[in-house]
Amino acid sequence: MSKQDKPFRPKARRPRGFEDKTSDVVRAERRLIRAACDVYESWGFEPLETPAFEYADALGKHLPDDDRPNEGVFALTDDDDQWMALRYDLTAPLARYMAENFDTLPKPYRRYQFGSVWRNEKPGPGRFREFIQCDADSVGAPGPAADAEMIALAVNVMQAAGLKPGEFVVRVNDRRLLDAVLESVGAPGTDAGALQKLRVLRAVDKLDRLGEDGVAALLGEGRKDDSGDYTEGAGLGADGVKAVLRFVNSGDASREVALAKLEETVVWSEAGKAGLEALHAIHGVLDRLGVSDAHAAFDPSIVRGLGYYTGPVYEAELLLDLESDKGQPVRVGSVGGGGRYDDLVARFKGQDVPATGFSFGVSRFAAALSLLDRYNGRDRIKDELTVVLALEPERIGDYFALAQEIRAASGRPAEVCLAGSKNMAKQMKYADKRGARFVVMVGSEEREAGQVTVKDLKAGAEAAKGIESRETWTEERPGQVTVAAGDLIATLDKLRSAS
Amino acid sequence: MSKQDKPFRPKARRPRGFEDKTSDVVRAERRLIRAACDVYESWGFEPLETPAFEYADALGKHLPDDDRPNEGVFALTDDDDQWMALRYDLTAPLARYMAENFDTLPKPYRRYQFGSVWRNEKPGPGRFREFIQCDADSVGAPGPAADAEMIALAVNVMQAAGLKPGEFVVRVNDRRLLDAVLESVGAPGTDAGALQKLRVLRAVDKLDRLGEDGVAALLGEGRKDDSGDYTEGAGLGADGVKAVLRFVNSGDASREVALAKLEETVVWSEAGKAGLEALHAIHGVLDRLGVSDAHAAFDPSIVRGLGYYTGPVYEAELLLDLESDKGQPVRVGSVGGGGRYDDLVARFKGQDVPATGFSFGVSRFAAALSLLDRYNGRDRIKDELTVVLALEPERIGDYFALAQEIRAASGRPAEVCLAGSKNMAKQMKYADKRGARFVVMVGSEEREAGQVTVKDLKAGAEAAKGIESRETWTEERPGQVTVAAGDLIATLDKLRSAS
Secondary structure, eight states: OOSOSSOOOOOOOOOTTOOOBOHHHHHHHHHHHHHHHHHHHHTTOEEOBOOSEEEHHHHOSOOSOTTSGGGGSOEEEOTTSOEEEEOSSSHHHHHHHHHHTTTTSOSSEEEEEEEEEEOOOOOBTTBOSEEEEEEEEEESOOSHHHHHHHHHHHHHHHHHTTOOTTSEEEEEEEHHHHHHHHHHTTOOOSSSOHHHHHHHHHHHHTHHHHHHHHHHHHHTTEEEOTTSOEEEOOOOOHHHHHHHHHHHTOOBSSHHHHHHHHHHHHTTSHHHHHHHHHHHHHHHHHHHTTOOTTTEEEOTTOOOSOTTOOSEEEEEEEOOOEEOTTSOEEOOOEEEEEEEOTTTTHHHHSSOOOEEEEEEEHHHHHHHHHTSGGGOSOOHHHHHOEEEOOSSGGGHHHHHHHHHHHHHHHOOOEEEOOOSOOOHHHHHHHHHHTTOSEEEEOOHHHHHHTEEEEEEHHHHHHHHTTOOOHHHHHHHOTTEEEEEGGGHHHHHHHHHHHO | OOSOSSOOOOOOOOOTTOOOBOHHHHHHHHHHHHHHHHHHHHTTOEEOBOOSEEEHHHHOSOOSOTTSGGGGSOEEEOTTSOEEEEOSSSHHHHHHHHHHTTTTSOSSEEEEEEEEEEOOOOOBTTBOSEEEEEEEEEESOOSHHHHHHHHHHHHHHHHHTTOOTTSEEEEEEEHHHHHHHHHHTTOOOSSSOHHHHHHHHHHHHTHHHHHHHHHHHHHTTEEEOTTSOEEEOOOOOHHHHHHHHHHHTOOBSSHHHHHHHHHHHHTTSHHHHHHHHHHHHHHHHHHHTTOOTTTEEEOTTOOOSOTTOOSEEEEEEEOOOEEOTTSOEEOOOEEEEEEEOTTTTHHHHSSOOOEEEEEEEHHHHHHHHHTSGGGOSOOHHHHHOEEEOOSSGGGHHHHHHHHHHHHHHHOOOEEEOOOSOOOHHHHHHHHHHTTOSEEEEOOHHHHHHTEEEEEEHHHHHHHHTTOOOHHHHHHHOTTEEEEEGGGHHHHHHHHHHHO
16 A cells, blocks of 8 residues: 555644553553552452443433534444444443343442543643543442442542542532522422523532632623633522522531531422431441541532432542642642432433442543652663663574563563664664663673673663763773673672662 | 433444443453563563544555445544544554654654554444454564564463463464565566555455465456455466465475475565565574474465555464354454554655554454363452342441451452342342352341351352252251351351362
8 A cells, every 4th residue: 555646645643632642641540540440349340341432312411511513422423324422431331231231230230441431522731532531330229328339439549549648538419409409599409490400510510610709600690701702600599699609618527517517508308308318328338437537528519510410429639739740730629520320221211220430530630640759750661671782683583582581580671672773872872762771782792702791771870970081981881790691680680689 | 411301212222343341351351451561561562552533644544344434444524624533453543653753752662552443344243343452563673573573472472361382373474475476477566556466465365264266266357255245356367376376375384494485486586585584584583582383483375454564474373172152163263463564654754664563353362262261260359259238228337347347358359238128038139140259147136146147159059959958958058157246257268268
């Protein structure tokens, strides 16, 4: 195919909003995914992998960004003209899977899944259209004990990721409490006015970003943002706005105190009572599991943006003051969230199938962890990497055998330099670019004497700091030793343990 | 969103050609991916993750299935009306990445990647439109040593996957040898008649499936298959067909013998000499690495279906006689392949960038391994799973604490039964459906006596084989013991070590 009639040279570029992840990022994400999956498996959750595509009608329309084409998803038609769309989360596909396999699965069905999801959103800095989520869900358990389990799991994952007390919190609420507040100000509750309710939810969900005034505008008439775009409001009156804001501020660092405050606000409503009862039960289980107030708090400002939640909702937040590589403060905020979605499977089945789950945003979470000093070690592979120079190309097989010997003896990575030049300086430059720890050299002199030369690039760089003249450098050759070929492995081991 | 104006009940179903993978499959695939990645990392390859989408022009048109819409890919237009397509392999995205980051990357750049690829093909039994590939590539190394490295890597991965000598072989060839044969019969060589050459390649690639007569037809006039579909032939004359068939049959179990045979056939041609020289060099490196003839053989019938290969090509094949769960023989054949593709990055750069790589079909390979007895152990998780029954729902927190205790002490998975009924028989049924090893029960009696009851479902099932009457069963309660609450962990340990 290389010779085409019309030579065409495409530009090497990615579609906007998509990223290439290099080794540091990939390794940080894998570390986090493994920590989360180990926790999920230890709680009896099983892996499931659903496909990237679902029929569009099975996915439903739950994304907040509903002003985009195809409601924010990437969609296309199949051969038979049915619309398929790439999944925008891992929850909607689970609902489809559960409905399709309802009779054969144990109930509750606990599963975890991680993988890419795609959103056809406006790309921006740090806002990607493909990112990894890692979810655990429990389908078929109606009681708040299942919600408490998800919250404890989320706390466990934050801990397994290496976070310490005070560095994170999982904030918990129940949407039915907000329903009670809306009832109290004469706004429709659960059974009608779904759009108004959704607008209230989305307004409250923006408290973090817009502050009280911005949310008040969105709860009332509407709001024009800095770019001049206007968002229609939920249409609550002044009293309603005030009641909602009072409610969202009624959280407390102590779960007991928060429960007492909520009692006064919402207990006269049926929805409110149900929500409060759920929070009491969740509190009871968390207490017995040793999950403290510091790790899981009740916070009525948590509502989650997705439309499908029906009861308890939760959000995992980092409380760290992080700095970017350039010393800029980085605000991470929420790295995951979830809640109860009792109606999602019912969409297919027409019968009640209670469900609750939690989802971590792996890319965002791992990126934040990478900014912590404790993860700032050098890339494992590179620090242990040995590059064997190919100084006599006709003996390339010998160099491969040497690299093999190092791998077999130490379990550490080793590679032959295939930079395509027998020039030593060029090959050293390659080893340097690779960030290798050791270079192994066998030129004609070493070969005839049955020797190898080992250069410890780390020790060399250290030593070089104290050497002032080029002459001394060439004479002393810091970090470099020539030994009998049979002593190669022992020499590498010695150099490694010395640093 | 649960209350819509028009209630709509979608059918829970997947798009054709896509599959849900349950825990056994997911675990088998992960085991294989981990084995392969460990090998790649030990050879100094670094992970890279490119996005699912590429611009269509960057992907190029290399799929054999070019009679499908969009040339076999899933494509859609972005906001700015540019065509994007889901990747159909991991090689084309690597070429784009390499061209985009050429100046900053070390050369050669060795990377590995695994992930889903998508092909808009006609779905069929065992033929999926989304599957996982796991690739290693070396970009920037022109010599056959880099090809030898890829072949040795492939052999290492097959071994790391648990395969023994004689259970697999990596077959190696060089496409330039076939060019020499085509020259010899007056057919165009490398520089012209790309379409005819492609048809020859695809014909030879089907030798396995169609046999010599089928291939002969495709090399000549064309072939009508069983369904009546007609495939146009490469248009070679009788002598040409004969020469190609003689060539593809000139392999040998010994690499030395195969090289000698090839010498006679192709050495008078420049292309042939270059290809033969590459195979000699590959043989030299493989020998020094201890890769035997049994693990890597020269086989001129290997050409690979993709258009972009330019030199050495290789294919990993399973030699196992496998049987499906139903006792049917399963022919697996090729589980991976690759080769040199020196023009793929040049498409973007307009300058030569040599490259070579190998790709495993993870789903197909893992499915085959799962049919081997040695992998037929029960699911790790389930065999170790403990289900704590929730016999007194108002004490649910205590059951969670019990499960936590088991997890913390043994590192093994434990879960609370949240089946939504306090009925013991129903909860036992759940534990059974989950395939749990142990059930832990604390009813009011046990609680008041400070005891727990442990049921070993595995021992119980064993013992039950020897029990004939229901009365004896109820009396003996095989595999069941009641102990002091403090002895729970020790009891589980004892039961585990007894089996």
